Amino acid sequence: MSTAIGRDELISRVGRADSPHRLLSTLATQLRRVVPYDAAVWRSTDPETGMITSPIFAENVEDHSCAVYWQYELFTEKINLFRDLALAPVPVASLWETTGGEPERSSLYRGFLAPRGVHDELRAVLRVDGRPHGYVSLFREKGRAEFNTGERRFLEDLGTPIARLLRAYAKQRPEPSDDALTGTGLLLFDAAGALVSANDEARRYLEEMPEGPASLTALGIRVPLWVHGTAMRARAIAEERGGDTARIRMRTRTGRWLVCHASCLREADGRVGVSAVIIERAPISDVTPLVVQAYELSERELEVTQRVARGLSTSGISEELHLSPHTVRDHIKAIFEKLGVSSRGELVGQLFTEYYEPVSRSSTGRRG
Known part of the structure; x- marks a missing residue:
């Protein structure tokens, strides 16, 4: 089977998925046959901010590790950043190639990948019309060859068709329901990123979140990575580490649109303090652009x-x-x-x- 035929067949199979989460899981199964890998994380993104949102699908990666990985992305990593790839002529890169075979130059490799036995990472931004709709991270363990040029190009060729499919899911209407989510949910994360407080409305919103990597907090609340990531992004902004907004649109399990935005507060001495995350129903003005793009x-x-x-x-x-x-x-x-x-x-x-x-x-x- 040639690469072109394999690509078309893969896109055809993925295109039959009835939900974005099913799309990501189907894509993972099909892609692994062409570009072998040992672990992966597939993330949807808000096309306006480029921040991770729901759904997220992880393979052979613990939930807690997904959050740790994203901390490196926001606070210490300098190589192959997703926000840079989103603007690059070619939005696909491997760690091994970018570092010239010296992956230890990467803080992510030193602190996260190498200790977990990962030899190389291939990452890509799925974008269409200049907007990112997904981030992909593929990992290969030590003892296996690094990702090659043909594999990088195959993933690159998938980027726009898959992004278009992800974008199209905004056309799916919410399921009818008698239980309307209302009010403003508020969560507070300390400077270390731990959840310290949440109101009742936030708990109800979190209960309606779709499946995906989440952190189990000391309060007994599971916080999805995309919500936790919004808090981390707010802290990164406060520390002047790129970006100017911490805001995503996301959908509940029944397809209702919510908006999640965060801001980082400072202590009296100017140090970064708690991050406040707000979850509430998305206004029509936030939903319509996504539907129009779809x-x-x-x-x-x-x-x-x-x-x-x-x-x-x-x-x-x-x-x-x-x-x-x-x-x-x-x-x-x-x-x-x-x-x-x-x-x-x-x-x-x-x-x-x-x-x-x-x-x-x-x-x-x-x-x-």
Whole structure:
């Protein structure tokens, strides 16, 4: 089987997954047949901030180790950083190649990989339209050959198709439910990253999180890596170690959209103190861009859609965007085809209502 055929077949099989978590697990199973590895971590990312979000799928890596790995990424590592790869012409790199066969130059290798018997790491950013939708870390143990050029290129060729598939899951609507998550969840992490306090709302939100690597805290609460990672990112920002926001959008087990953001406080003497993490329902303004990207609307189509949502007529949109009425109608037709709707009301309901406020199980009316 040639590499090209293997790639197409792999993408076809992965594309049949019914959820992003299933996609990652299927991708892992299929990729291992072409690019052998001993352990891996597959992470979804928020395309706006590049921060890890749900879901995350780990293979042969302990939950606690996933958090330790990410601490190196945020605080000490300088080589092959994901945020750098996200902007690089080629968003794939191996530790062995980048260091010229001297992986000990990497703090991650010295403190995390080598003690666990890892010989080489191949990492990649899955991106489409310039936005990252996932991070991949593949590990090979000592005694095995380092990742080669062909394997790196195979993973590179998968990047955009897989990112497009991950992006498309934003089209999945939340499951109907009578139990609405409300209120503001608050968690406090100390300077060492340990959870020290959480309110009742935060506990309820955490109970609705999907499966994935999590830390069991002294409070008896399991904190998913993507939530813990937001707290760590806030601390890194406070220590001026890159980035300017600690914020992600994430989904519950039933598909409801939440936003998680964090800020690091300082003590009276200026030292970094606790990190406060807030979890709450995502506003419509946060959800809509993800859904629009999932339907692959162009920038102009998005501009037209926004004005349709405001109730502007074809002539009103034409005047505001300096387009002919004929061109506006063409854009609206293309938008309808992409979203599978036949009226402006359906369009507004699908993009701005159904993904945010699904009907309850007890409701018998039509959505939207």
